[in-house]
Each structure stands twice: as structure tokens, then as C-alpha cells.
Amino acid sequence: MLVGLLGHRIAYSASPAMQNAAFRAAGLSDWSYELFDVAPEDLPAAVSALRLPGRAGANVTIPHKQAVIPLLDELDGTAHQVGAVNFIRRDGERLLGGNTDVAGVRAALEEVGWDGGRALVLGRGGSAKAAAVALAGAELQYATRENWEERGALARASDLVVNCTPLGRQGEAVLKPSELPRQAVVDLVYAGGGTPLVAAARAAGLAAADGWTVLVAQGAASFTGWTSSPAPLGAMRAALPS
Numbered sequence: 745m746l747v748g749l750l751g752h753r754i755a756y757s758a759s760p761a762m763q764n765a766a767f768r769a770a771g772l773s774d775w776s777y778e779l780f781d782v783a784p785e786d787l788p789a790a791v792s793a794l795r796l797p798g799r800a801g802a803n804v805t806i807p808h809k810q811a812v813i814p815l816l817d818e819l820d821g822t823a824h825q826v827g828a829v830n831f832i833r834r835d836g837e838r839l840l841g842g843n844t845d846v847a848g849v850r851a852a853l854e855e856v857g858w859d860g861g862r863a864l865v866l867g868r869g870g871s872a873k874a875a876a877v878a879l880a881g882a883e884l885q886y887a888t889r890e891n892w893e894e895r896g897a898l899a900r901a902s903d904l905v906v907n908c909t910p911l912g913r914q915g916e917a918v919l920k921p922s923e924l925p926r927q928a929v930v931d932l933v934y935a936g937g938g939t940p941l942v943a944a945a946r947a948a949g950l951a952a953a954d955g956w957t958v959l960v961a962q963g964a965a966s967f968t969g970w971t972s973s974p975a976p977l978g979a980m981r982a983a984l985p986s
Contacts, residue, residue, distance in 0.1 A: 745772075745775045746775075746776055746798055747776075749779050750832075754781055759803060760777045766976050766980045770973055804831070804832065813828075818839075818841065830874075842969065843874055848962030852961070856930060866908055872906075903927040917941065925950070930958075933954075939954060964980060967980075
């Protein structure tokens, strides 16, 4: 069975290494995970191909998490709540959309010991929508294109910052050390050696979870959704950089 990642400019993705290690560990030798780099205008054709025999579904990432919705037959409750899809499962010729990003963010929040307060979400795309669902009950603010220059002041006044932008993948510092929040940082970006945001937070003595935590948790939920089997978390994490 073939699954993969629908996105654009996604050569950086660690999902194939992680999911293929999971398939091997679970004894699913006839399963494989690939990258499908799809320009926005080609998304309808790429989604239609998921209906073919031998396909189990896909993950979805930037910039398709919202654009993919009208191309699917049904959404689960979490995807409806978030308004974005990062997981597709083929059921016969029907394509069912879900969202495992929420599970990923919740795993990161658990890792940093988050128990409520004021949270700042950097970004406003599909991942930011998932973070908002995971942070239900928090006093929530956003730093987006409209108020991006205010992010430092907003972060300092917050207990938690969740970075849902791509910034940090190339070594950019999304916040200065003097702009860190009071308690914790969650960075959805993953990078070998960590991102500047996570490094700065840990150096300041704050709790921090990086994108590897989020990736494994959402990937495990995707694995189980496709295969109906428990995800081999150890094998998945071992396949990723430290």
C-alpha cells in the first residue's frame, strides 16, 4: 500500500524516514511512504489519484491543508473543528479527511507541562488552527502578518508561545532571547540540532518541546488511522535526528 505527503517544496520532510521505519517495525513490508510535491494547481489531480487501488491515503501539509477540503468526501469531527486537514484515509473510493496535528500539539503541551494560562500562537494557517483547538480554554492571542512586528511584546506577556510558522527551519530566530514567554515554548518546526527558538528557551531555563515531538505524535495517529494497528513509537523516533 502506498501513502505519502501532499505538499509543495517539501524536500525537507522527515516523514518518509519515520513512517517507512514504522512500516518495517510493524512487519508491513508491502507499505511505503513517499513525498508528493504538488503545486496548488495540481492538487485536484493528486487527490483523485488517492482513490486508486493500492493507495491507503496521505498526509497533507503546506499549502494544501485547507484547499484540500472540498476535494474530499467527508471530514471527521476534529477536521471540522480545526477547519484544516492533514490526514486522508481511503475507504473504498471515498476519501475521508482528518486532523492529527491536534494530537501532535497536545503531545507537545503535555511534554512542557502546560496547565493553562496566556498563550501566543505565531501564525494563522492550518497548524495554527490545530494549535488553537489543542489550547482550548487558554487565553489565546495570535501574531500574524497583520501584527507580526508586535510578536515580541506579545510573547513576553504570555506564558506559552507556540510557533506554527515555518520560521526556524533555515536557522532564523523567530523571537529574540529577550522576547521569550514566561513559562514554555512549543515549536512545530523540526530541524537537526534543534531550532533557535527551542535552543533559546532551554538556555533560559524554560520548558520547550520541538517539532520532533509533534511530528512523531501526529505521525503515530496517522499510522494507526491507515493501518488500524498501534504505531511503533520507538522505531519512529529512532529514525529521526536528535
